[in-house]
Every structure is written in structure tokens, then in C-alpha cells.
Amino acid sequence: MAAAAAAALRAWFWNERFWLPHNVTWADLAGEPGSGLQYPRAAHVLSAFPLALGIFAVRLLFERFIAKPCAINLGIQDSGPHRAQPNAILEKVFTSITKSPDAKRLEGLSKQLDWDVRKIQRWFRHRRNQDKPTTLTKFCESMWRFTFYLSIFFYGIRFLWTAPWFWDTRQCWYNYPFQPLTSRLYYYYILELAFYWSLMFSQFTDIKRKDFLIMFVHHLATIGLITFSYMNNMVRVGTLVLCLHDASDFLLEAAKLANYAKYQRVCDAFFMLFGVVFIVTRLGIYPFWILNTTLFESWELIGPYPSWWLFNGLLVTLQVLHVIWSYLIIRTASKALVRGKVSKDDRSDVESSSEEEDVTSNSTKGVFSTSSNGSNRLNGHVAGGQWTGEE
Numbered sequence: 001m002a003a004a005a006a007a008a009l010r011a012w013f014w015n016e017r018f019w020l021p022h023n024v025t026w027a028d029l030a031g032e033p034g035s036g037l038q039y040p041r042a043a044h045v046l047s048a049f050p051l052a053l054g055i056f057a058v059r060l061l062f063e064r065f066i067a068k069p070c071a072i073n074l075g076i077q078d079s080g081p082h083r084a085q086p087n088a089i090l091e092k093v094f095t096s097i098t099k100s101p102d103a104k105r106l107e108g109l110s111k112q113l114d115w116d117v118r119k120i121q122r123w124f125r126h127r128r129n130q131d132k133p134t135t136l137t138k139f140c141e142s143m144w145r146f147t148f149y150l151s152i153f154f155y156g157i158r159f160l161w162t163a164p165w166f167w168d169t170r171q172c173w174y175n176y177p178f179q180p181l182t183s184r185l186y187y188y189y190i191l192e193l194a195f196y197w198s199l200m201f202s203q204f205t206d207i208k209r210k211d212f213l214i215m216f217v218h219h220l221a222t223i224g225l226i227t228f229s230y231m232n233n234m235v236r237v238g239t240l241v242l243c244l245h246d247a248s249d250f251l252l253e254a255a256k257l258a259n260y261a262k263y264q265r266v267c268d269a270f271f272m273l274f275g276v277v278f279i280v281t282r283l284g285i286y287p288f289w290i291l292n293t294t295l296f297e298s299w300e301l302i303g304p305y306p307s308w309w310l311f312n313g314l315l316v317t318l319q320v321l322h323v324i325w326s327y328l329i330i331r332t333a334s335k336a337l338v339r340g341k342v343s344k345d346d347r348s349d350v351e352s353s354s355e356e357e358d359v360t361s362n363s364t365k366g367v368f369s370t371s372s373n374g375s376n377r378l379n380g381h382v383a384g385g386q387w388t389g390e391e
Contacts, residue, residue, distance in 0.1 A: 014042075018306040019232050024177060029233070037180045042231045044190065051194035056202060059144050067140035074261040078136045084126040089113060094127050139260040141206060146253035148195060149246055156243035159184055165236045169293035172236040173301040179233060189235055192242050193226045218321055225314045232307055237298075241290055241315070248277040268336065275329045282322035291315060 016025050029039040072078075084090075089112065093101065101109065101124065106117050113120070165171035200219045203212070229238040255270035294312055302308075 048194040052197035063140035067143040071139040142256040149250035153246035177233040
């Protein structure tokens with residue numbers, strides 16, 4: 001009974017009329033023995049999971065033995081914020097009730113402890129800061145992302161430069177879905193998929209940000225797009241989407257690195273360059289180049305079918321996220337023009353309950369505490385954190 005149910009579920013999920021164009025079957029994509037032709041298979045994406053674990057292990061080694069020494073050489077110290085003095089009553093309130101007590105609760109605690117209100121406010125501020133990551137931790141995370149994004153972007157450009165569909169997007173759909181899978185295309189796709197799975201898992205252990213939910217949706221949409229496009233062999237247009245997203249992510253991470261190292265002008269320059277590249281690629285090239293070929297050229301050459309609608313729905317979802325992030329970037333950049341430097345980003349990588357900080361101490365610091373989450377990919381995208389020193 002269970003076996004029959006599993007077989008029925010498998011048949012329903014892999015329904016050829018959902019996944020493939022009309023008059024195409026999975027047997028057609030199996031490839032003829034001895035022909036040397038290979039097409040993408042669903043089982044191939046499983047190799048992304050052990051590779052994701054490998055990428056995460058490489059990240060840990062990279063951050064410890066490469067990024068950390070670089071940070072120390074730049075004068076970034078592994079010192080955390082001032083720790084709050086131990087107090088069982090306040091700790092219980094902090095962990096069980098609220099991290100930011102209101103005036104009424106502050107008055108009650110003041111009477112209970114015989115402390116003045118400002119001393120209690122200071123304790124809660126120190127306690128919130130105590131949970132925030134150090135600048136060294138954030139530098140190491142950003143340096144890892146910068147290294148990966150930059151490397152994969154140049155690999156993608158080198159690969160696509162000789163690909164015919166890079167110069168003529170209609171090539172993405174000629175003879176579809178009978179487009180053989182090359183080894184270079186396979187490695188590019190699976191490496192990107194594995195990296196995003198590693199971001200999905202590490203998002204729960206990395207620096208916390210206000211836009212955690214948006215980044216979670218972004219990672220899900222990206223993983224869904226990569227997996228989905230691979231299984232029904234839309235990998236040609238998929239490589240264009242991947243490379244386009246990689247074009248701006250490393251610039252954001254470079255801005256973060258410069259800010260952590262207190263090179264403010266370099267930081268501002270990279271952030272402005274990132275904003276320009278992001279808006280041009282996500283609001284210009286993406287809709288008029290990528291969405292144009294997936295929505296209109298593919299309709300003309302292969303016609304719509306059920307999975308075609310889902311694929312384009314995911315791409316449009318990604319475009320909605322692009323608009324949200326572009327708005328945040330423009331707002332941050334406009335503040336920078338008014339104040340003379342990038343002073344505060346609109347996404348925080350600290351808990352929202354820890355946001356109100358001592359104005360005096362904030363005015364003496366300029367830390368850009370961000371992730372991308374990637375990402376961004378945006379992995380982290382703009383929006384990576386506080387440019388002012390909430391740390």
C-alpha cells in the first residue's frame with residue numbers, strides 16, 4: 001500500500017506534462033547510449049548538499065586562517081563591547097520579558113534595585129551590545145563572501161564569453177530542451193546551488209539582520225530557480241541570471257570591508273559603485289534582457305507550458321525583491337549625499353530590539369555592520385547593516 005502510494009506520488013510529481021514541453025518525454029532526455037550527449041538530471045542536484053557542507057568547511061578555514069590575519073593586520077581587534085555587570089534580576093527581565101523596558105518597568109526596577117533609571121538603561125544597553133558580533137567577526141564574514149562572489153563572477157564571465165546565448169538570448173530556446181550539458185556548465189550551476197544552500201543553513205548562525213525574512217525568501221527563490229531550471233534544462237538562461245546577480249554582490253562586500261577597516265572614502269566609493277551597478281543590472285538589464293527572453297522570446301519559440309509559468313513566476317518574484325532593495329539603496333545613497341558620507345544603511349544586522357543606542361557614543365563611530373545574504377545574494381544586498389556605529 002505504501003509502495004503504491006509512493007509510486008503514485010512520484011508519478012504525479014514528475015508528470016511530463018507539467019515539466020516538459022508538449023510531445024517531449026523524460027525518455028527523450030535520457031540520451032542515447034554511446035552518443036556522448038548528456039542532459040541535466042534531477043539526481044545531479046543532490047551533489048550540491050555535500051558540496052554545500054564542503055563550502056561551509058572551507059569558509060570556516062578561510063575566515064580563521066586568511067580573513068582573520070588580514071583583519072588584524074588592518075588594525076581590527078577581536079574585542080567585544082563593554083559587558084554588563086552581572087545582575088540576576090535584570091538578566092531575568094532581559095531574557096524572559098523584554099530587552100527594552102518601558103518607562104513604567106524602569107521605574108519599578110529602579111525601586112526594586114535602588115538604582116537610578118539611567119543606570120538601569122545603561123545596563124540594558126550594555127547587555128544588548130554584549131550579544132552583538134565584533135567588527136572582526138563581520139569583517140571575516142564579508143571577506144569570505146567577497147572572495148566567493150568575485151571568483152564566481154569572473155568564472156561566469158569567462159564561461160559565458162564563448163557561449164552563443166550570451167550574445168543572442170534566443171539561443172537559449174533553439175532546439176529546447178535538447179541542449180546537451182557540458183562539464184563547465186554543470187560545475188558552474190552546481191557550485192552556485194551549493195553556495196546558496198550553504199547560505200541558507202548559515203543564515204541561522206550568521207549575524208542577525210532586520211531583513212532576515214526577506215533574505216530567507218530570496219534564498220528560497222534562488223535555490224528554487226536554480227534547481228527548477230536545472231531539472232527542466234533551462235540552464236542556458238539560468239547562467240545569465242546567475243552571472244547578472246554576481247555582478248554587484250562583491251562590490252557591496254568590498255564596501256563593508258573598507259568600512260570595517262575605517263577607510264571611509266573607499267567605503268563610500270564602493271557603495272556608490274555598488275548602487276549604480278545594482279540598479280543598472282537589476283532594474284535595467286534583468287527585466288529588459290532576462291525577463292524579455294523568458295517571457296516573450298521563449299513564448300514565441302517553444303510556447304508556454306505549466307512549468308514555464310512557474311519558472312517565470314519565480315523570476316518575477318525575484319524582480320519584486322530587486323525593487324525593494326533598490327529603494328533601500330537609493331534611500332541610503334540620498335542620505336549619504338546629504339550628510340557627506342554613507343552614514344546609515346536601512347538594514348541592520350543586529351536585533352531590532354537593540355537598536356536604540358547612546359547618541360553620544362554613536363557619533364564617534366562609523367561601523368558598517370552588514371552581512372548579503374549574501375547576501376544578496378544578495379547575497380546580501382544593500383542593505384547590509386548600520387553604517388553608523390550601533391555596535
